[in-house]
Amino acid sequence: MFRALRPVLARPSGTFRTCVLLVLLxxxxxxxxxxxxxxxGTPGFFVGLGLALLPVAPLMAAFxxxxxxxxxxxxxxxFCFAWGACTAALIAILANNFATQWIAAATADPSEADQLGSVAIAPVVEESAKAAALLLVFAFRRPHFTGPADGFVxxxxxxxxxxxxxNILYLGNAFVQDLADGTGVLDSVTAATFFVRIVLSPFAHPLFTVLTGLGFGAAAVSARRARRLCLPLLGLALAMGMHALWNGSSRFGDHGFYVVYSCVMVPLFGLLVWLAVRIRRGRLRAVAAELSLYAAAGWLAPAEVPALASMPARSLARSLARRSGGRAAGRAVARYEADAVALAMLRNRARRGGPLREADFARRERELLNRLWQRRATAGPALARAAVMEELLPHGFDPLAPFGTPEAGEAGEAAEAVVAAEAAARPAGVPGPRRQEPSVRRSGPWTPATPAGPSSIRPCVLPGGDGVR
Known part of the structure; x- marks a missing residue:
């Protein structure tokens, strides 16, 4: 039996890894x-559980x-949420308790042990436990880890x-203390704990761990091996430092907490919000730039590119598909959009020098292109119509025309400019994407007269010198 299991254990499949992680969680x-x-206690647990649930949905929606x-x-x-709530929390509680008891026994001063544990031990243990989830995703779900935005989320x-x-632990303990003291609601420890942890600083833990995530995200698009190793460690060190500063703020005097909160936490939070918005906009610009090459090669209709680079247009396309074809059509458009964006991010990651082998790039590109082609008849018209309704197309642009024709107007010229710029940067002798113009029937946006399959159009291949490793 062991011999039969040896190959599975030596080279675990995705299903085996999933089962192991589910059992662990x-x-x-x-x-x-x-x-x-x-x-x-049971009453404190349920009170803490109910109060701790309040910020979860808004924070999830924001990320x-x-x-x-x-x-x-x-x-x-x-999986990441469950890892943080279960595995990382268990590791942190056990390790923090052990370290605090060991320090108390060594120094014979429980108060000193608590202070040292919260400032020096807890940040290291907790941020490392949370970073383990990022490491697992980075190692085993690399196609879905394409840059800082993925690390952020x-x-x-x-x-x-x-x-x-x-929060369940802190709020539950506060409720038990209030029951023992018989304090009122407004003067209770529970109310004070709720205000500090849920109202004032629900973003504290995400703020720390996002620094680690940005390190992993930067490593995902780095061409140098040293950077791929150092950037996550740098992000983790920053997260630990910020966590230690936050935990030790109450020991900087009577107003230390408020000083650190107003002078460090709030400005850093604002900076990360600005960075998040900038990263999101940058991703949409990258989607437009990369997909224009596939549109020029004939894999996408011209009007699909601006629609896929616009969040309102994507949502409108799904809604239009559901109205005309039901939920199945809406799901097909949603999957088409996800695959198109994944294709753009794949090419963008390789272009920026990410650690991606040429064979892996070609395999993943072919897989995504095949999936796009299967849903093109449903998703293409919906996206083209959404682009028209959202007024994303240049004046005089015909959504029925392929790139390179006179009707394509400014969009066709933009696509040709992108292809020409890429050709100029390509080393001599290296083939680039071949543009083909599928025939179009005028009965609707992007309806091929001859439904040729993916094998009839060569996909865009990454030019030499784009940093493929």
């Missing part, structure tokens, strides 16, 4: 729930909004899960 989830319930330009699978995001969901479990 289930085991740590049961353990952390029982541990928290034991520390807070999901950032990632919608090139959305990650929900399964991946839910994955880190955010992991930290939301961790803060959720931690």
């Amino acid at each position: 289930a085991a740590t989830g049961i353990a952390i729930l029982e541990l928290v319930r034991e520390q807070t 999901r909004w950032l990632g919608r330009a090139a959305p990650a699978p929900w399964s991946q995001l839910l 994955v880190a955010g969901f992991t930290a939301i899960g961790f803060a959720f479990t931690e």
Whole structure:
């Protein structure tokens, strides 16, 4: 039996890894729930659970909004949330308790142990435990980790899960203390804890872990091996430093907490919000630039490119498809949009020098192009119509015309300019994308008269010198 399992254990498949992770999450989830319930008591546990749930949905929606330009699978995001809530929280509680007890025994001063543990031990343990989820996604889901935005979102969901479990513990303990003291609602420790952790600083843990996520995201598009190793460690070190500063703020005097909150946390939060918006806009610009090459090669209709680079147009296209073809058509358009964006991010990552082998690039590109072609008849007209309704097309642009024809107007000239610029930068003797113009029937936006399959059109291949490794 062991001999039969040896190949599976030596080279685990995706299904085997998934099963192992699900078992791990289930085991740590049961353990952390029982541990928290034991520390807070059953009434405190349910009160803490109800209050800790309040910020989860808004925070998830905020990070999901950032990632919608090139959305990650929900399964991946839910794994990160579960890792933070279960595995990372369990590791942090056990390691922090052990370290605090060991320091207390060594120094014979429990107060000193608590202070040193919260400033020196907890940030290292907690940020490392959360970073493990990012490392797993980075290692085993590399096609979905295409830049800083992915690191931002994955880190955010992991930290939301961790803060959720931690809030249950803090709020549950505060409620138990209030029951023992018999204090009123307004003067209660529970109200004060809720204000500080849920109202004032729900973004604290996401703020720290996002720094680690940005390090992993920068490593995903770095061509140099040294940077791919150092950038995540640098991000983790920054996250630990910010976490230590936050935990130690109350020890900087009577107003230390408010000083750190107003002078460090709020400005850093504003900076990261600005960076998130900038990253999102940059991704949409990259989608437009990269997909224009595939449109010039005949894989997409000209009007699809601006629609795919606009979030309102994508949403409108899904809505139009659902109206005309039902939920199945809406799902087909959604998958078409996700595959098109994944294709753009794949090429953009390789162009920027990401660690991507040429064979892997070609295989993944062919896979995405085949999937796009299968749903093109449904998604193409919906996206073209959405582009017209959102007024994304230049004046005089005909959405029925392929690139390179007189009717294409400014969009055709822009596409030709992109192809020409890429050809000028290509080393001599290296083939580039071949543009072919599928025939178009005028009965509707982008309806091929001869439905040729993907084998009849050569896909865009990455030019030499684009940093493929």
